[in-house]
Amino acid sequence: MVRHPGTVGVGALAAAAAWHIGPAATWLPPVRKILSPSLDGRGSPDHVALTFDDGPDPDSTPHFLRVLAEHRVRATFFLVGESLTRHPDLGRALVAAGHEVAVHGWHHDRPWYPAPLRDVREVRRAADAVRRICGTDPQWYRPPYGILTGGRLTAARRARLRTVLWSSWGQDWTEHADARSVTASVLRDLTGGGTVLLHDADRWSAPHAWRATLEALPALLAECRRLGLRVGPLCEHDVERG
Template sequence: MHNDAKSHRDTPPGIRALATSERVLALTFDDGPDTEFTPSVLDILQRYGISATFFCLGVQVAANWSVAKRIVVAGHQIANHTWSHPHASDVTVSELLREVENTTDTIEEATGERPRWFRPPYGELGAEQGRAIADAGYEVVLWTVDSLDWLGITGPQIVANVVPALENGAILLHHSAGNVAGTVDALPYLIEVCLRLGYRFVRLDEAM
């Protein structure tokens, strides 16, 4: 759906990895929930008994309440990715805060959970915007390893992007909506490889 893989050159301060030397990884999924790919991702995670963090768009939650609810009921962490996925440079501080707070309110209404984790679309956030987000009580989370799945690439290509870059405490960026059939294809194999390498998966709030 969206390119969250912009270079970190212009990105804000934020959590880019788990503060641990343990062999753990955090799977994260942006841009959902939808009714096409998010349920398949949830099915795969359930099959392997793995928890993940979903950075959801408010507009998607509003359209797909039952899937958002399923994320939480299944034991995953739900987090904020704005309402409509704007570029930071296209919105004012007050507009961004409104996007974030509307999304949080909608997530809470749909799931009973009020998220405190926030991932800015495209990894972009102005300095003043970042201060306002922090003042509003949110932790900004970016990523360590970008799967590039938003490009619509195949499962094997996604695996090739992720596995060589694995490290202790890595936050893995994937998407659960958009042109991401490759993610659904890659996920079982990727999980199995990580498990064979001795990694375990955690939600962000389990490691921070």
């Protein structure tokens, strides 16, 4: 059978597109819960992993440090590389307070087009910044907006990072979010062994959206205690290997 050159070209483009965008289906919680419990952040049934994205930010991150210290809770902070290099003292403060730091990419952009070489370069650059500034070796990667692509998945593997998304979130980035809505959104899907996604910065959210998250945090921690669930970083969560 002889294939027309145009057919081969279209097939190659289709395969490249599928490789690029196929993993993005894991953004849907039912998909990743079934296909990859580790990507869903499922861990020890008596533990909840508390994670924050989009920092560090000098206007907001210190407030989360204070509240977490008051409640004697540690968390995992997924840091944006370019923000970390602008505010290195905050990265070091997170580690000094006992929190885990992880990689949220170098920029916080959406992957409209395939760019595998750039993905590898920027994830590695962000991981190197965490090592250099924070003095710790990052173990985790979460892509910006939670959108995973073939290039980003490969980049994380080459940087020896484990990719993890979440099983419960606060939907705390909108202008309509308040403490009540954030709390309700998290508790709707919160179970033992889950990973919670919140944000400690609003650079890519509605202005001051982080205030709703901060206000909701004590109630969320109290509810976890009432349910007999320990709260801590991903490094203590025993994420399932899927």
